[in-house]
Amino acid sequence: METILQTSGVSVRFGGLTALNDVSFSVGRNEILGIVGPNGAGKSTLFGAICGDVAANAGDIHLNGLSLAGKPSHEIARLGLIRTFQTPRPFASMTFHDNVTIAALTRTNDIHEARARGEAALVRVGLSHCLDRPSSGASTGQRKRLDIARALATEPDVLLLDEPLGGVDPGSVAEVIDLLRQIRSHGMTLLVIEHNLEALTGIADRLIAMTLGQIIADGAPAEVMRDERLVRAYLGDDDAAA
């Protein structure tokens, strides 16, 4: 499988805390890679380091063979990689449509084209009925979808999703999973952080398990979920990664 994204020896320190410690893995084009691990394992920091929001203290990241070292997130977005957030922060005073239009302007300077692409992204995530509504009134599930639509409007090759199912009501989980499958079928590569392990193992081609800033397992979902260190880490055993 052709590698689209590669991290090599990435470390991130916040003062005395090592949030990522020598993290290396690769992602194949059009793959869905799930990232699991207990709270504080470093999953969101990893996304931050990949998309240019968090400066790495060591290591390098390549997208389509090009080093992302030192590049700001807007430049990385233009190169085709974008993330969503655990807690999406849309511009609350703007409509859904304006929010996605701003994202589409990453790729085009033509405002009419940006509005058309923005609308198409909202249709894709099932929010066409919200076009002219202010995003301040969005439910958690709608905010998650709006955040995905904003990411799609930048036309990424690689999409990093931070807990797309977090706060989504149980009745809508299957819809969001279908949406992710549909996004992948359009040729995108997905990295997905998710605490709903059952849903994630149902959709991911591969899983990476992290504890204490390190990768402890990388492989087929069923195998990784059986990894003893991961099980112990989820049970709160501090010696799990020892």
Ligand SMILES: Nc1ncnc2c1ncn2[C@@H]1O[C@H](COP(=O)(O)OP(=O)(O)OP(=O)(O)O)[C@@H](O)[C@H]1O
């Ligand atoms: N900006 C920051 N400054 C200082 N420490 C940070 C910062 N961001 C994250 N950390 C710390 O780095 C570690 C990894 O945090 P991170 O949010 O990446 O974990 P996570 O696996 O995404 O957790 P969760 O599942 O709860 O989102 C934690 O100990 C966290 O407190």
